[in-house]
Amino acid sequence: MSNRHERTMADARAWLTALVRDTRANTIAIMAMAMIPLAGMVGGGVDISRMYIVKTRLQHACDAGALAGRKSMGAGVWSYNNYWARGVAEKFFDANISATPYGASNLTRSFSEQAGKVIGTASATVPMTLMRIFGRTSETLTVTCDAEMRLPNTDVMFVLDVTGSMGSKAVSSDSDTKIESLRTAVKCFYEIVARLDTDAMCTHGQPAGGTGDQVQIRFGFVPYNTNVNVGRLLSPDWFANEWKYQSREPVWHTETTTTYPNPIETDRDVSNNTSAWSPFEDTSTYIDWWGGCPAIPTPNPGTQVMNGTTTTSDPVINPQTGVKTWTETTVNGTLQTQYRTVKQGWGDIRCMLQKSTRTTGSSVTITYSAQPVTTTEKTFQRWRYAQVTHDISGLKDPADVHQWNDTGTVELPIGANGAMRSIPWDGCIEERATVRATNFSPIPSGAYDLNIDLVPAENDPATLWGPALPGAIFTRQATGSSNGSTNGWNSAEVFSEQNYVNNSSYSCPSESRLLQTWPTASAFEDYVDGLTPNGNTYHDIGLIWGARLISPTGLFAASNAKTPKGGDIERHLIFMTDGDTVTSAANYAAYGLPWFDRRQTSASAVPSSGDLTNQVNARFSAMCTAVKNMNITLWVISFGSGSNETTEQRLENCASANRYFVARDSATLQQTFRSIADEISQLRLTR
Structure with missing residues (x-):
């Protein structure tokens, strides 16, 4: 290293050392x-x-x-x-x-x-x-x-008005009738919730894929008009064996005869005996001895075979038991004969031939007994028309009374001249016991018809249902009246040879469906397409059975309470109607024939349509409250423009909060069902 370089490094070290030691301006x-x-x-x-x-x-x-x-x-x-x-x-x-x-x-x-x-x-x-x-x-x-869209486990019960007015259009501008519009709207609802395409022209496009097997989606149906068709969904054990109908029964003229066929032997007495010889008797004329006595006939003793002879005692009839008894005695044996010659006289000696007989053999005495057989011959005389109790247990399978029979019919003695007639059952029912009342808030304890969850008991007839049998109904007439309108009907029993008919009106809708999965759209379509309009409007019976079929704690608790995997279920009941309550005392409905039966109204007077309408509306409102108290979301739709303000207010009060809709035309009806389906399908962020 050069000296210059060394000096430079030394200077630098000195400067840095000084800098370190100098604290001025360090901050x-x-x-x-x-x-x-x-x-x-x-x-x-x-x-x-x-x-x-x-x-x-x-x-x-x-x-x-x-x-x-x-x-x-x-x-x-x-x-x-x-x-x-x-x-x-x-x-x-x-x-x-x-x-x-x-x-x-x-x-x-x-x-x-x-x-x-x-x-x-x-x-x-x-x-x-x-x-x-x-x-x-x-x-x-x-x-x-x-x-x-992630659906929870969901049950949806459709309670649908299929009364006669559904055959008309909601508004003149609609191309479809109300029933056709309803079919389309329900199918489109199914598309949204089940995510399967149907044959309906829906405004939301064509879904696909389904909901998979991670969630249970079930749909049920209760179409209603005058009645509901639920009978064969129920156990036969829940139906009575006898039911009262406004019907008829034959009155017979009878003749009774008693005979004693096929008597039997009750005792036999056999005795062997030989009779004593009879006294000799003269069998010839006197003969001169000198002429010689005749020879004794042979054989000596002579014999002759006797045939059996029979004697019969007079019959005796026991007055307490009616049993008839008598005896027959038969004698069989051999007749023996002996002869002798007797000399007689002291002067002229004469002789004569004498004969003596006896019987050897046996006699048989037999005692007979016969039981009386009484035969009664019935001849049809006339009819008794009244409220008649008929045996309807024949609807149940005789081999297993817990099942319905295969024919769907029952035999009743209402045919010509009292003959048995086969009466078909279409599945509609008559309600169980109710009470006459005008206020159903709270529901009276005796109104079993409004008790949603009560399971019938075979030993309690008031809790059982009966089949609706219009073929067993006869509307009896007053004497001299025509066999026609209710003006001539007679509430008293009538004895007559005349054949009255059933002049009441009757409607039975399509069979209801229990809650079930519908994995294919075709089955769902077939059922919905089968809904047809007919009959009057009884809102109460529809809602009663919609509630029974969806309830998690009643008749079908075993399948409704939880999913098979034990999951919770959200429940929705969708009630749709196109109008006001419409009733008639001449409607054979779920409470019988009101003109005669008067199960809901005063027994002393024929109910008016107003009386029956008030009953339906009161019971309907009571059911609305009962459904909402079961944690079931109750959606109510008023379709068309046929309802008055009072009816629409009643329907709105029936629905759960903010769950009432009015659809005046077909397009709005489909939109309404879509809106309900979207709300039932819960929209969720997944990430």
């Missing part, structure tokens, strides 16, 4: 050096805070878009109506974030669909501030989101 230097990391810390905190806020806003906007897109998609397909659901998702995203949130730029969003799930991604570029001194000028943030 400025330290601060200058600390500014660099301090600027990084402050700048990083500011920029990270901005990044966090921007990412949060991105996530919220993405979630909003995914939810809106999935809800708009409903049960349809993503591409329906030129990807309308995707457009809704993008609009909701844009509405929830500005184009340059907190100075961010290059904002992007993208939404797609996969297996019913809407998936979204969003990104934005956030410019850096103080972090630029470290070479980071911007940061790109990306978020993801998705949403899908």
